[in-house]
Amino acid sequence: MRNSEKNKMARFCDFNVPYSENTENLRQIVEMAIKLGYESVALNCTVTPGTTKGQAVVPPPPKPVELSEATLAPFMVQGKAFQQLTRLTAIIETHEQKYKVNPNNSTITAYDILAVQPLNLKMFEAACKELEVDIISLDMTQKLPFFLRLTPIKRAIARGVHFEIVYAPAIRDSTLRRYVISNATDLMTFCKGKNIVLSSQAEKAIELRGPHDVANLGVLFGMNQAQAKDAVSINCRSALLHAETRGSAVGVISIERIMKQTPGVISVERIPSASTDKRALEKDSGEGQDREDPPGKKPKLVAKKKIK
């Protein structure tokens, strides 16, 4: 599977670099991200599906930014590589749009990460409970159009879906900051610091902040020290791994991995998923993010199996 080789480490990630046609600006942002110590960024395309009749308007994934040798020099060391991912954020408001975010759509699967931004409670609940997405992003720069509820959030955490908090708007403007803080702390009361991804959405290079700074912001939003650091490293990785398994099949799957050196099945891991028994899920929810780490090297989908 893509990227699985590189995903072994708890690298620092920024999963929201808005993609724009302005390549120069984009390059500056990515270069700044490298300078600050990020090892992985995701270029984000935001779309409102279903705006025209018929097929959703989903652009093909953006091409990675071309970087000079000099910027990549710190990664030339053994075992490191800079990773550029692509991410699609779909703004959903109606049921019609919801069905457009279909993992079977080939343009959508071409993206590494799939995120949704629900605009009302119905869509939020749908995103938490059933939609096959990796990240739920809420527009925190204004008063949320609905009240968060514990049940769907719990469900989303159990499914391994992550919530995103973007910090760059808070840096940009003091009014937006108020809303971001208020919404982020609100979200934190429900999810208790679990399954949070902190990302930038920086429009300019100067709006990016270093990973440790961002982790500290997480503490101000109500996470504890360890959780806050995870929100810029491990959780991003979990979201990415969630994305990879989503691409392989809808529903419950088990991955069997075949080693090169020793032929035969080495380990079987199960990924908790939507249609699993709810009780079993809640039991797992504590370490849900950890359980779903699929094995590192070349996992090969062998069989689909339902867990009773």
Place this chain on the structure above:
Amino acid sequence: MKRIVSKGDAPYYYLKVLLEFEDKTMTVDVLTFRTVIMKAMMSMYGEIGAAVPIDILKYDVETMSAILRVAGSNMVKLWGALTMLSYYDEKPCAFRVEQVSPFLMALAASSRQLLLHTKE
């Protein structure tokens, strides 16, 4: 022989920070630098935040880097305020926090920036 173990919250925290303007030619003197920090605290935590004692132990005008000292209980707040700062005098800028430690001694060197020296 006597042994004192202090665990948990350190009385002071030290931050090695660097102020960066989008316009690379900008420089500020130490007084302005202090004002920038105070403004950052003010906008984030209001008057109570602005009253937090912060010491600039060392400031280098050339690189606009400084070593700050703050009470341990206010460290997270100060760091957050520095992170959130985006403008000074309408000019976009950012604080880069390079090292944070409860021991001033630890800021003297960092093995992550270790340069291997070769004898000529």
Place this chain on the structure above:
Amino acid sequence: MSLTLKIDVRPPRSKLVIEKSSFDDDKSRHRKNVEEHHFNHMVELFIPGCAELPPSVQAEFDRCDDYYLIKNVPLTELINKDFIENFVKKGSLYMLSHNTHIDKHNAYAVLPTGQLILSVHKDTYEELGLVGQPSQFNRKVKRKFVVEVDLTQDIFVPGKKNYERVKQGFQRTKLKADFLLSWKPEGTRQLAGSILSHFQGSYECERHSQAQQTSRHTDLLLPVVHSTELEEGEDGQWCSAREWYEWLGAVSCGISCNEAPEHYISRYSCPDPNELTAAAVRHSTTGFIAPGNVCTLQEAVRSYMRDNKSTCPWAALTAHGFVDSPVSWARREHGFHHGGENLYTFLIFRDSNYWLFQAVGTNDICP
């Protein structure tokens, strides 16, 4: 159940251990402390009342061993039988993976006691198939594991089950890293350089030497300390150990604290009471410094302090540990949260008393 958000704005935890003892004390652990702190990247000596570094001490600094950087070494190379027999068992071998951030990457180290320590992520751990302990930090979510392989065990030889298992694991995972290496052979018959020739054929090797730096201070205010009292004197006759430690840090960072600037800028100044010294010298060396060197250095400083009749009231020797080392002291696990500090300072008095400051960051076990 109620929903409450507890915002805990306390800083990450840290530990500072201050110990007071005498070099003459049988129970004194000064030697053990130095020897067990395996990986140092900077050693700094501060002597007040001296304009120049004493020649005997300078000689010790010059005698610090060179170290090597060996690139792209697979871990299977470390369990090579020749390597274990010729180097691990015949001397003190210090190896530490270079440019691996312990909070993000896998990190490896070989201790002079013959243990190979791997601090690996969950995926690598599972693939490795070796028995290890989950990291002491973040116990709830097990994401890092520490695997110890004792290289010096008699049964750890090719053909034995354990050995083959380790070897298979390393081959399967293809773990590789750049290593910093320093080797001190037992006895004098062998040359330290022979380890280089072992690797030179197959891997890119670089020889590095310690970088030394001296800085001199004039008219410096020294805080007054009393060798037997760690706490502040009741009537302000001497400073507390903590104040002194902060002050030494300030000197090392190049902060001038003779007089406090404007109150608005900083309220820090040299702790009271203090006395003026005409000159002071600070000498540091950076690189990959084996504890043996620190030991001899400490001895040299002690003998200088005993003989010298000059005005120097004390000397301070600080060693900074690698922030990304998987162990801090002995085999105590070390991690990196925001700083990864692990360092110690000896404050050596003329009357063979000493204070030892051991400072560790968040993800660390109390030394």
Place this chain on the structure above:
Amino acid sequence: MVRFKHRYVLAELVFGNDLLVYNVTQRVVYAAVRDIIEQLHGGYGIGLFTPGMSVKYINEYTRMVMVRCRRENLKILASAIPFIKHLPDGKGGQFPCFLRTLHVGGSIKACQKWLVQHNRQVLPTLLLRCTSEEEKSRMRKSIFDSTIVKEEPWTEGKNDT
């Protein structure tokens, strides 16, 4: 049941001049509290504080206000209330006024019980303050139905669930 816990702060509006009756609404008190918190605790304080905050009750005659906040934010509110010095009079000006915190309760009901007790004690003094019979009857009425919130409580947007 999962719910937010709140704290209700009962405070008395103290005007510089007792004889003037100002038209103080919930909206005015809400804005005053919010502004003072922003001044004292900045954007971070206001961001933490706004969710769950509302002015639940106000009585112009007995000059009582009840402010609700989340339990964990009580300290912020309690520390900020003494700093209110003025309230806008609705004509673009300000009049001096401060809030005297009288009681903090965990539910509206507890606060109401306390308020009834309190009103009983201060009723004679309140009645003295009135100048006409009509005013007296209005005062009595307002005390009797002190339990009933006259308007919908005003907050920014809606209340929490």
